[in-house]
Amino acid sequence: MAEPVLTVRDVARQFGGLKAVDGVSLELFAGEIHAVIGPNGAGKTTLINLLSGDLAPTAGSIRFGGREITGAAPERIARLGIGRSYQRVNVFAGFSAFENCRLAAQARLGHGLGLLRQARDVRTLDKAAEAALARVRLEHGERIAGTLSHGEQRQLEIAMTLATAPRALLLDEPLAGMGAEESERMTALIAELGRDHAVLLVEHDMDAVFRIAHTLTVMVDGKVLESGAPEAIRASAAVQEAYLGSDEAAP
Amino acid sequence: MIDVYEPEPALIDARGLHTFYGASHILHGVDFAVGRGETVALLGRNGMGKTTLLRSLLGLTPPRHGNVRINGVDMTGAPPHRVAREGLALVPEGRGIFAKLTVREHLQLAARLGRHGRMDWTLDRVLDTFPRLAERLHQSGALLSGGEQQMLTIGRALMTNPDLIILDEATEGLSPRLAKEIWAIIRRLRESRIASVIVDKNFAVLSALADHAVLLVKGRVAFAGEPARLKADPALLRRHLGV
Numbered sequence: 001m002a003e004p005v006l007t008v009r010d011v012a013r014q015f016g017g018l019k020a021v022d023g024v025s026l027e028l029f030a031g032e033i034h035a036v037i038g039p040n041g042a043g044k045t046t047l048i049n050l051l052s053g054d055l056a057p058t059a060g061s062i063r064f065g066g067r068e069i070t071g072a073a074p075e076r077i078a079r080l081g082i083g084r085s086y087q088r089v090n091v092f093a094g095f096s097a098f099e100n101c102r103l104a105a106q107a108r109l110g111h112g113l114g115l116l117r118q119a120r121d122v123r124t125l126d127k128a129a130e131a132a133l134a135r136v137r138l139e140h141g142e143r144i145a146g147t148l149s150h151g152e153q154r155q156l157e158i159a160m161t162l163a164t165a166p167r168a169l170l171l172d173e174p175l176a177g178m179g180a181e182e183s184e185r186m187t188a189l190i191a192e193l194g195r196d197h198a199v200l201l202v203e204h205d206m207d208a209v210f211r212i213a214h215t216l217t218v219m220v221d222g223k224v225l226e227s228g229a230p231e232a233i234r235a236s237a238a239v240q241e242a243y244l245g246s247d248e249a250a251p
Numbered sequence: 252m253i254d255v256y257e258p259e260p261a262l263i264d265a266r267g268l269h270t271f272y273g274a275s276h277i278l279h280g281v282d283f284a285v286g287r288g289e290t291v292a293l294l295g296r297n298g299m300g301k302t303t304l305l306r307s308l309l310g311l312t313p314p315r316h317g318n319v320r321i322n323g324v325d326m327t328g329a330p331p332h333r334v335a336r337e338g339l340a341l342v343p344e345g346r347g348i349f350a351k352l353t354v355r356e357h358l359q360l361a362a363r364l365g366r367h368g369r370m371d372w373t374l375d376r377v378l379d380t381f382p383r384l385a386e387r388l389h390q391s392g393a394l395l396s397g398g399e400q401q402m403l404t405i406g407r408a409l410m411t412n413p414d415l416i417i418l419d420e421a422t423e424g425l426s427p428r429l430a431k432e433i434w435a436i437i438r439r440l441r442e443s444r445i446a447s448v449i450v451d452k453n454f455a456v457l458s459a460l461a462d463h464a465v466l467l468v469k470g471r472v473a474f475a476g477e478p479a480r481l482k483a484d485p486a487l488l489r490r491h492l493g494v
Binding site for chain 2: 037039040041149150173176177179180204205206207218233234236239240241243244245246247248249250251
Protein backbone atom coordinates (compact mmCIF):
# COMPACT_ATOMS: atom_id res chain seq x y z
CA MET A 1 0.00 0.00 0.00
CA ALA A 2 1.06 3.57 -0.66
CA GLU A 3 2.63 5.72 2.02
CA PRO A 4 0.10 7.54 4.14
CA VAL A 5 -0.17 11.26 3.45
CA LEU A 6 -0.83 11.98 7.08
CA THR A 7 0.31 9.85 10.01
CA VAL A 8 -1.01 10.54 13.48
CA ARG A 9 0.66 8.74 16.39
CA ASP A 10 -0.72 8.75 19.93
CA VAL A 11 -1.72 12.39 19.87
CA ALA A 12 -3.28 13.83 22.99
CA ARG A 13 -4.65 17.14 24.06
CA GLN A 14 -5.47 17.94 27.62
CA PHE A 15 -7.52 20.91 28.84
CA GLY A 16 -6.91 21.13 32.57
CA GLY A 17 -8.10 17.80 33.92
CA LEU A 18 -9.98 16.88 30.75
CA LYS A 19 -8.32 14.68 28.15
CA ALA A 20 -10.23 15.82 25.07
CA VAL A 21 -8.05 13.70 22.78
CA ASP A 22 -6.32 10.82 24.50
CA GLY A 23 -3.79 8.85 22.48
CA VAL A 24 -5.31 8.80 19.00
CA SER A 25 -3.48 7.20 16.09
CA LEU A 26 -4.63 7.08 12.50
CA GLU A 27 -3.38 7.23 8.93
CA LEU A 28 -4.79 9.12 6.02
CA PHE A 29 -4.13 8.06 2.43
CA ALA A 30 -4.48 9.90 -0.85
CA GLY A 31 -7.72 8.99 -2.60
CA GLU A 32 -9.28 7.88 0.65
CA ILE A 33 -12.15 9.28 2.68
CA HIS A 34 -11.54 8.51 6.31
CA ALA A 35 -14.53 9.40 8.49
CA VAL A 36 -14.14 10.08 12.19
CA ILE A 37 -17.42 9.54 13.98
CA GLY A 38 -18.50 9.34 17.59
CA PRO A 39 -21.01 10.80 20.03
CA ASN A 40 -20.98 14.47 21.01
CA GLY A 41 -17.96 15.42 23.04
CA ALA A 42 -15.88 12.49 21.80
CA GLY A 43 -13.03 14.81 20.76
CA LYS A 44 -13.51 14.82 16.99
CA THR A 45 -13.26 18.58 16.49
CA THR A 46 -10.31 18.77 18.88
CA LEU A 47 -8.59 16.12 16.76
CA ILE A 48 -9.13 18.23 13.63
CA ASN A 49 -7.79 21.26 15.50
CA LEU A 50 -4.63 19.32 16.35
CA LEU A 51 -4.13 18.30 12.72
CA SER A 52 -4.73 21.80 11.38
CA GLY A 53 -2.45 23.41 13.95
CA ASP A 54 -5.27 25.41 15.55
CA LEU A 55 -4.32 23.60 18.75
CA ALA A 56 -0.97 22.09 19.70
CA PRO A 57 -1.02 18.52 20.97
CA THR A 58 0.19 17.92 24.51
CA ALA A 59 1.63 14.56 23.41
CA GLY A 60 2.17 12.46 20.31
CA SER A 61 3.33 13.20 16.78
CA ILE A 62 1.81 14.21 13.47
CA ARG A 63 3.63 13.68 10.18
CA PHE A 64 2.48 15.01 6.86
CA GLY A 65 4.16 14.00 3.60
CA GLY A 66 7.08 12.60 5.57
CA ARG A 67 7.55 15.85 7.48
CA GLU A 68 7.08 16.36 11.19
CA ILE A 69 4.37 18.98 11.72
CA THR A 70 3.51 18.39 15.38
CA GLY A 71 2.74 21.73 16.99
CA ALA A 72 3.37 23.74 13.79
CA ALA A 73 1.44 26.99 13.29
CA PRO A 74 -1.81 26.74 11.30
CA GLU A 75 -0.49 28.99 8.48
CA ARG A 76 2.47 26.71 7.99
CA ILE A 77 0.33 23.59 8.00
CA ALA A 78 -2.05 25.18 5.50
CA ARG A 79 0.87 26.09 3.24
CA LEU A 80 2.22 22.58 3.40
CA GLY A 81 -1.08 21.36 1.98
CA ILE A 82 -3.61 20.58 4.69
CA GLY A 83 -6.85 22.47 4.14
CA ARG A 84 -9.69 22.54 6.64
CA SER A 85 -13.27 23.66 6.95
CA TYR A 86 -14.97 24.62 10.19
CA GLN A 87 -18.25 23.56 11.80
CA ARG A 88 -19.56 27.07 11.38
CA VAL A 89 -19.48 29.00 8.16
CA ASN A 90 -16.31 31.10 7.77
CA VAL A 91 -16.47 33.36 4.73
CA PHE A 92 -15.96 37.06 4.18
CA ALA A 93 -19.61 38.00 3.86
CA GLY A 94 -19.00 41.34 2.11
CA PHE A 95 -16.77 39.93 -0.64
CA SER A 96 -17.80 38.00 -3.73
CA ALA A 97 -17.42 34.24 -3.87
CA PHE A 98 -14.59 34.69 -6.34
CA GLU A 99 -12.79 37.22 -4.13
CA ASN A 100 -13.11 34.88 -1.16
CA CYS A 101 -11.39 32.12 -3.14
CA ARG A 102 -8.72 34.45 -4.43
CA LEU A 103 -7.92 35.64 -0.92
CA ALA A 104 -7.59 32.04 0.18
CA ALA A 105 -5.22 31.29 -2.72
CA GLN A 106 -3.23 34.40 -1.94
CA ALA A 107 -2.85 33.40 1.67
CA ARG A 108 -1.46 30.05 0.60
CA LEU A 109 1.09 31.63 -1.70
CA GLY A 110 2.17 33.85 1.15
CA HIS A 111 1.74 37.18 -0.60
CA GLY A 112 0.77 40.20 1.36
CA LEU A 113 -1.48 42.50 -0.63
CA GLY A 114 1.23 45.14 -0.94
CA LEU A 115 3.79 42.67 -2.23
CA LEU A 116 1.63 41.52 -5.05
CA ARG A 117 3.31 43.22 -7.95
CA GLN A 118 3.50 40.89 -10.83
CA ALA A 119 0.61 40.51 -13.19
CA ARG A 120 1.55 36.86 -13.56
CA ASP A 121 0.83 36.30 -9.87
CA VAL A 122 -2.57 37.93 -10.20
CA ARG A 123 -3.40 35.60 -13.06
CA THR A 124 -2.27 32.60 -11.06
CA LEU A 125 -4.52 33.57 -8.20
CA ASP A 126 -7.47 34.27 -10.51
CA LYS A 127 -7.02 30.87 -12.11
CA ALA A 128 -6.81 29.09 -8.78
CA ALA A 129 -9.98 30.85 -7.62
CA GLU A 130 -11.87 30.05 -10.83
CA ALA A 131 -10.79 26.43 -10.79
CA ALA A 132 -11.86 26.06 -7.16
CA LEU A 133 -15.32 27.53 -7.81
CA ALA A 134 -15.74 25.29 -10.85
CA ARG A 135 -14.72 22.23 -8.87
CA VAL A 136 -17.46 22.78 -6.27
CA ARG A 137 -19.87 23.81 -9.05
CA LEU A 138 -20.61 27.16 -7.53
CA GLU A 139 -21.82 29.33 -10.39
CA HIS A 140 -21.78 33.11 -10.62
CA GLY A 141 -18.64 33.77 -8.61
CA GLU A 142 -19.47 37.49 -8.64
CA ARG A 143 -22.25 36.96 -6.10
CA ILE A 144 -21.58 38.42 -2.65
CA ALA A 145 -20.86 35.63 -0.16
CA GLY A 146 -23.26 37.01 2.44
CA THR A 147 -26.18 36.65 0.03
CA LEU A 148 -25.54 32.97 -0.74
CA SER A 149 -27.73 30.29 0.80
CA HIS A 150 -26.31 28.29 3.69
CA GLY A 151 -25.56 25.35 1.39
CA GLU A 152 -23.81 27.59 -1.12
CA GLN A 153 -21.74 29.20 1.62
CA ARG A 154 -20.55 25.75 2.64
CA GLN A 155 -19.69 24.99 -0.99
CA LEU A 156 -17.79 28.26 -1.07
CA GLU A 157 -15.84 27.30 2.04
CA ILE A 158 -14.78 24.08 0.37
CA ALA A 159 -13.82 26.07 -2.73
CA MET A 160 -11.73 28.42 -0.55
CA THR A 161 -9.96 25.41 0.88
CA LEU A 162 -9.38 23.99 -2.61
CA ALA A 163 -7.98 27.31 -3.82
CA THR A 164 -5.03 26.65 -1.54
CA ALA A 165 -4.32 23.44 -3.49
CA PRO A 166 -4.28 21.10 -0.50
CA ARG A 167 -3.41 17.41 -0.62
CA ALA A 168 -5.35 16.66 2.51
CA LEU A 169 -8.76 18.03 3.49
CA LEU A 170 -10.10 18.14 7.03
CA LEU A 171 -13.86 18.62 6.90
CA ASP A 172 -15.69 19.36 10.15
CA GLU A 173 -19.40 18.58 9.80
CA PRO A 174 -19.76 19.84 6.25
CA LEU A 175 -23.41 18.71 6.14
CA ALA A 176 -24.48 20.44 9.36
CA GLY A 177 -27.62 22.52 8.99
CA MET A 178 -28.24 21.48 5.39
CA GLY A 179 -31.53 20.53 3.81
CA ALA A 180 -31.93 17.19 2.05
CA GLU A 181 -31.04 18.46 -1.43
CA GLU A 182 -28.10 20.56 -0.31
CA SER A 183 -26.77 17.70 1.69
CA GLU A 184 -27.10 15.34 -1.28
CA ARG A 185 -25.07 17.73 -3.43
CA MET A 186 -22.39 18.20 -0.77
CA THR A 187 -22.08 14.44 -0.20
CA ALA A 188 -21.50 13.90 -3.92
CA LEU A 189 -18.91 16.67 -3.93
CA ILE A 190 -17.00 15.17 -0.98
CA ALA A 191 -17.06 11.75 -2.63
CA GLU A 192 -15.56 13.30 -5.74
CA LEU A 193 -12.91 15.25 -3.83
CA GLY A 194 -11.96 12.00 -2.13
CA ARG A 195 -10.64 10.66 -5.44
CA ASP A 196 -7.65 12.99 -5.52
CA HIS A 197 -7.32 14.13 -1.91
CA ALA A 198 -6.80 12.50 1.43
CA VAL A 199 -10.03 13.44 3.22
CA LEU A 200 -10.69 13.32 6.93
CA LEU A 201 -14.41 13.74 7.44
CA VAL A 202 -16.13 14.44 10.75
CA GLU A 203 -19.85 14.10 10.20
CA HIS A 204 -23.00 13.07 12.08
CA ASP A 205 -25.03 12.17 9.01
CA MET A 206 -24.51 8.40 9.06
CA ASP A 207 -26.26 7.82 5.73
CA ALA A 208 -23.73 10.07 4.06
CA VAL A 209 -20.77 8.70 6.04
CA PHE A 210 -21.53 5.09 5.23
CA ARG A 211 -22.14 5.92 1.61
CA ILE A 212 -18.83 7.64 0.90
CA ALA A 213 -16.26 6.73 3.57
CA HIS A 214 -13.67 4.04 2.86
CA THR A 215 -12.46 3.83 6.44
CA LEU A 216 -14.09 4.77 9.72
CA THR A 217 -12.61 5.62 13.07
CA VAL A 218 -15.00 5.76 16.01
CA MET A 219 -13.97 8.01 18.88
CA VAL A 220 -15.44 7.93 22.37
CA ASP A 221 -14.20 10.05 25.28
CA GLY A 222 -11.09 11.15 23.40
CA LYS A 223 -10.00 7.63 22.49
CA VAL A 224 -10.31 5.44 19.42
CA LEU A 225 -12.95 2.81 20.13
CA GLU A 226 -12.69 1.05 16.77
CA SER A 227 -11.22 1.68 13.36
CA GLY A 228 -11.89 -0.22 10.16
CA ALA A 229 -14.03 -0.74 7.11
CA PRO A 230 -17.63 0.51 7.25
CA GLU A 231 -19.12 -3.01 7.45
CA ALA A 232 -16.89 -3.94 10.40
CA ILE A 233 -17.81 -0.75 12.24
CA ARG A 234 -21.49 -1.33 11.64
CA ALA A 235 -21.21 -4.87 13.01
CA SER A 236 -19.42 -3.80 16.19
CA ALA A 237 -21.44 -4.17 19.37
CA ALA A 238 -19.14 -1.75 21.19
CA VAL A 239 -19.83 0.94 18.59
CA GLN A 240 -23.59 0.45 18.79
CA GLU A 241 -23.39 0.75 22.54
CA ALA A 242 -21.37 3.95 22.28
CA TYR A 243 -24.19 5.43 20.25
CA LEU A 244 -27.23 4.01 21.96
CA GLY A 245 -25.93 3.90 25.52
CA SER A 246 -26.25 1.03 27.92
CA ASP A 247 -28.59 0.06 30.71
CA GLU A 248 -25.72 0.22 33.16
CA ALA A 249 -26.41 3.88 33.81
CA ALA A 250 -30.03 3.14 34.69
CA PRO A 251 -30.98 4.30 38.16
CA MET B 252 -76.72 24.25 31.74
CA ILE B 253 -75.37 20.91 30.76
CA ASP B 254 -72.29 19.90 32.56
CA VAL B 255 -69.78 18.84 29.92
CA TYR B 256 -66.78 16.87 31.06
CA GLU B 257 -63.68 18.52 29.77
CA PRO B 258 -60.42 16.73 30.31
CA GLU B 259 -57.60 18.96 31.43
CA PRO B 260 -55.78 20.15 28.32
CA ALA B 261 -52.33 18.82 27.46
CA LEU B 262 -49.43 20.65 29.03
CA ILE B 263 -47.90 21.22 25.64
CA ASP B 264 -49.66 20.74 22.36
CA ALA B 265 -47.65 22.04 19.42
CA ARG B 266 -48.81 21.55 15.85
CA GLY B 267 -47.18 22.02 12.48
CA LEU B 268 -44.15 23.97 13.68
CA HIS B 269 -41.94 25.55 11.06
CA THR B 270 -38.98 27.33 12.60
CA PHE B 271 -36.20 29.21 10.84
CA TYR B 272 -32.85 30.68 11.74
CA GLY B 273 -32.65 33.46 9.18
CA ALA B 274 -33.05 31.75 5.81
CA SER B 275 -32.36 28.27 7.20
CA HIS B 276 -35.52 26.24 7.53
CA ILE B 277 -34.91 24.01 10.57
CA LEU B 278 -38.26 22.55 11.63
CA HIS B 279 -40.56 21.28 8.90
CA GLY B 280 -44.04 20.84 10.33
CA VAL B 281 -43.28 19.26 13.70
CA ASP B 282 -46.10 18.09 16.00
CA PHE B 283 -45.15 17.66 19.64
CA ALA B 284 -47.29 17.04 22.71
CA VAL B 285 -46.65 16.43 26.40
CA GLY B 286 -49.40 15.25 28.74
CA ARG B 287 -49.55 16.01 32.46
CA GLY B 288 -46.90 14.13 34.40
CA GLU B 289 -45.62 12.52 31.24
CA THR B 290 -41.91 11.82 30.62
CA VAL B 291 -41.05 12.44 26.98
CA ALA B 292 -37.76 11.48 25.33
CA LEU B 293 -36.75 13.85 22.56
CA LEU B 294 -34.36 11.95 20.32
CA GLY B 295 -32.25 12.60 17.26
CA ARG B 296 -28.68 13.16 16.22
CA ASN B 297 -26.85 16.45 16.42
CA GLY B 298 -28.32 19.16 14.28
CA MET B 299 -31.65 17.44 13.70
CA GLY B 300 -33.68 20.20 15.36
CA LYS B 301 -34.07 19.11 19.01
CA THR B 302 -32.86 22.31 20.62
CA THR B 303 -34.68 24.36 18.00
CA LEU B 304 -37.90 22.56 18.89
CA LEU B 305 -37.36 23.31 22.59
CA ARG B 306 -36.63 26.95 21.75
CA SER B 307 -39.78 27.10 19.63
CA LEU B 308 -41.89 25.80 22.50
CA LEU B 309 -40.41 28.22 25.01
CA GLY B 310 -40.76 31.37 22.92
CA LEU B 311 -36.99 31.73 22.55
CA THR B 312 -37.14 31.20 18.78
CA PRO B 313 -40.80 31.58 17.80
CA PRO B 314 -41.99 29.39 14.93
CA ARG B 315 -42.86 31.09 11.67
CA HIS B 316 -45.83 28.77 11.13
CA GLY B 317 -47.79 26.45 13.35
CA ASN B 318 -48.91 26.99 16.90
CA VAL B 319 -47.96 26.15 20.45
CA ARG B 320 -50.70 25.65 23.03
CA ILE B 321 -49.68 25.45 26.65
CA ASN B 322 -52.33 24.40 29.15
CA GLY B 323 -54.81 24.85 26.32
CA VAL B 324 -53.87 28.47 25.70
CA ASP B 325 -52.28 29.62 22.46
CA MET B 326 -48.78 30.76 23.41
CA THR B 327 -47.25 30.83 19.94
CA GLY B 328 -44.53 33.45 19.93
CA ALA B 329 -45.25 34.54 23.52
CA PRO B 330 -42.16 35.85 25.31
CA PRO B 331 -40.20 33.29 27.36
CA HIS B 332 -41.15 34.76 30.75
CA ARG B 333 -44.84 34.24 29.98
CA VAL B 334 -44.18 30.66 28.97
CA ALA B 335 -42.21 30.16 32.19
CA ARG B 336 -45.21 31.40 34.19
CA GLU B 337 -47.25 28.62 32.66
CA GLY B 338 -45.08 26.22 34.63
CA LEU B 339 -42.39 25.30 32.10
CA ALA B 340 -38.80 25.26 33.37
CA LEU B 341 -35.74 24.76 31.20
CA VAL B 342 -32.50 23.13 32.24
CA PRO B 343 -30.37 24.34 29.35
CA GLU B 344 -27.46 22.53 27.76
CA GLY B 345 -25.06 25.26 28.90
CA ARG B 346 -26.42 25.17 32.49
CA GLY B 347 -26.09 28.93 33.11
CA ILE B 348 -24.59 28.95 36.57
CA PHE B 349 -23.46 32.31 37.97
CA ALA B 350 -19.89 32.32 39.27
CA LYS B 351 -20.60 35.08 41.79
CA LEU B 352 -23.63 33.51 43.43
CA THR B 353 -23.56 30.77 46.02
CA VAL B 354 -25.56 27.59 45.70
CA ARG B 355 -28.09 28.92 48.20
CA GLU B 356 -28.44 32.21 46.32
CA HIS B 357 -29.05 30.40 43.04
CA LEU B 358 -31.86 28.43 44.61
CA GLN B 359 -33.41 31.30 46.57
CA LEU B 360 -33.43 33.58 43.55
CA ALA B 361 -35.38 31.03 41.58
CA ALA B 362 -38.03 30.38 44.28
CA ARG B 363 -41.53 30.97 43.00
CA LEU B 364 -45.00 29.59 43.48
CA GLY B 365 -46.20 27.26 40.78
CA ARG B 366 -49.46 27.53 38.88
CA HIS B 367 -52.49 27.88 41.16
CA GLY B 368 -50.16 28.97 43.96
CA ARG B 369 -48.67 25.53 44.43
CA MET B 370 -45.55 25.26 46.61
CA ASP B 371 -44.46 21.63 46.57
CA TRP B 372 -40.80 22.51 46.29
CA THR B 373 -39.03 24.53 48.94
CA LEU B 374 -35.35 25.06 49.62
CA ASP B 375 -35.46 22.28 52.21
CA ARG B 376 -37.03 19.80 49.87
CA VAL B 377 -34.57 20.60 47.09
CA LEU B 378 -31.65 20.17 49.48
CA ASP B 379 -33.19 16.96 50.66
CA THR B 380 -33.30 15.73 47.09
CA PHE B 381 -29.74 16.86 46.37
CA PRO B 382 -27.63 16.21 49.48
CA ARG B 383 -24.55 17.27 47.48
CA LEU B 384 -25.99 20.75 47.11
CA ALA B 385 -26.67 20.91 50.84
CA GLU B 386 -22.99 20.20 51.44
CA ARG B 387 -21.98 23.03 49.09
CA LEU B 388 -24.62 25.53 50.13
CA HIS B 389 -22.25 28.46 50.66
CA GLN B 390 -19.90 27.69 47.80
CA SER B 391 -19.83 29.85 44.70
CA GLY B 392 -21.21 28.44 41.46
CA ALA B 393 -17.75 28.67 39.90
CA LEU B 394 -16.40 25.98 42.24
CA LEU B 395 -18.98 23.32 41.43
CA SER B 396 -18.15 20.27 39.35
CA GLY B 397 -20.08 19.59 36.17
CA GLY B 398 -22.37 17.15 37.92
CA GLU B 399 -23.04 19.53 40.80
CA GLN B 400 -23.80 22.30 38.32
CA GLN B 401 -26.32 20.06 36.61
CA MET B 402 -27.91 19.27 39.99
CA LEU B 403 -28.04 22.96 40.78
CA THR B 404 -29.77 23.78 37.50
CA ILE B 405 -32.32 21.05 38.12
CA GLY B 406 -32.74 22.20 41.72
CA ARG B 407 -33.20 25.77 40.53
CA ALA B 408 -35.84 24.63 38.05
CA LEU B 409 -37.66 22.77 40.84
CA MET B 410 -37.71 25.93 42.98
CA THR B 411 -40.10 27.42 40.41
CA ASN B 412 -42.58 24.63 41.24
CA PRO B 413 -42.91 23.71 37.58
CA ASP B 414 -45.39 21.39 35.90
CA LEU B 415 -42.76 20.49 33.35
CA ILE B 416 -38.98 20.40 33.33
CA ILE B 417 -37.06 20.40 30.09
CA LEU B 418 -33.59 18.87 30.29
CA ASP B 419 -31.43 19.52 27.26
CA GLU B 420 -28.48 17.09 27.23
CA ALA B 421 -29.27 15.82 30.71
CA THR B 422 -26.05 13.92 31.35
CA GLU B 423 -23.72 15.44 28.75
CA GLY B 424 -20.11 15.58 29.92
CA LEU B 425 -20.80 13.81 33.22
CA SER B 426 -18.90 10.81 34.51
CA PRO B 427 -20.89 7.53 34.48
CA ARG B 428 -21.33 7.75 38.27
CA LEU B 429 -22.74 11.28 38.15
CA ALA B 430 -24.84 10.47 35.11
CA LYS B 431 -26.40 7.70 37.13
CA GLU B 432 -27.25 10.15 39.91
CA ILE B 433 -28.91 12.48 37.41
CA TRP B 434 -30.95 9.57 36.01
CA ALA B 435 -32.03 8.70 39.54
CA ILE B 436 -33.19 12.29 40.03
CA ILE B 437 -35.09 12.23 36.75
CA ARG B 438 -36.88 9.15 37.95
CA ARG B 439 -37.82 10.90 41.18
CA LEU B 440 -39.24 13.80 39.19
CA ARG B 441 -41.32 11.31 37.32
CA GLU B 442 -42.54 9.74 40.55
CA SER B 443 -43.56 13.16 41.85
CA ARG B 444 -45.64 13.61 38.69
CA ILE B 445 -43.61 16.42 37.21
CA ALA B 446 -43.69 16.12 33.44
CA SER B 447 -40.38 16.24 31.62
CA VAL B 448 -38.89 16.47 28.17
CA ILE B 449 -35.46 14.90 28.14
CA VAL B 450 -32.76 15.13 25.53
CA ASP B 451 -29.90 12.72 26.10
CA LYS B 452 -27.70 10.49 24.03
CA ASN B 453 -28.17 7.44 26.24
CA PHE B 454 -31.12 5.90 24.43
CA ALA B 455 -30.92 2.70 26.48
CA VAL B 456 -31.67 4.45 29.77
CA LEU B 457 -33.96 7.08 28.33
CA SER B 458 -36.16 4.58 26.56
CA ALA B 459 -36.59 2.62 29.78
CA LEU B 460 -37.61 5.75 31.67
CA ALA B 461 -39.82 7.63 29.20
CA ASP B 462 -43.55 7.20 28.54
CA HIS B 463 -43.29 8.58 25.07
CA ALA B 464 -40.51 9.14 22.52
CA VAL B 465 -40.24 11.57 19.64
CA LEU B 466 -37.43 11.13 17.12
CA LEU B 467 -36.44 14.10 14.96
CA VAL B 468 -34.64 13.65 11.67
CA LYS B 469 -33.72 16.77 9.69
CA GLY B 470 -36.45 18.81 11.31
CA ARG B 471 -39.21 16.24 10.82
CA VAL B 472 -40.74 13.69 13.18
CA ALA B 473 -39.48 10.27 12.07
CA PHE B 474 -41.10 8.44 14.98
CA ALA B 475 -43.53 9.30 17.76
CA GLY B 476 -44.83 6.68 20.16
CA GLU B 477 -43.91 4.30 22.94
CA PRO B 478 -40.15 3.91 23.34
CA ALA B 479 -40.55 0.14 23.38
CA ARG B 480 -41.86 0.28 19.82
CA LEU B 481 -38.80 2.21 18.74
CA LYS B 482 -36.56 -0.21 20.59
CA ALA B 483 -38.19 -3.05 18.70
CA ASP B 484 -37.25 -1.49 15.37
CA PRO B 485 -33.48 -1.96 15.13
CA ALA B 486 -33.33 -0.74 11.54
CA LEU B 487 -34.94 2.60 12.39
CA LEU B 488 -32.88 2.93 15.53
CA ARG B 489 -29.62 2.18 13.79
CA ARG B 490 -30.39 4.53 10.95
CA HIS B 491 -31.26 7.53 13.08
CA LEU B 492 -29.46 7.04 16.39
CA GLY B 493 -26.94 4.25 16.03
CA VAL B 494 -24.40 3.39 13.37
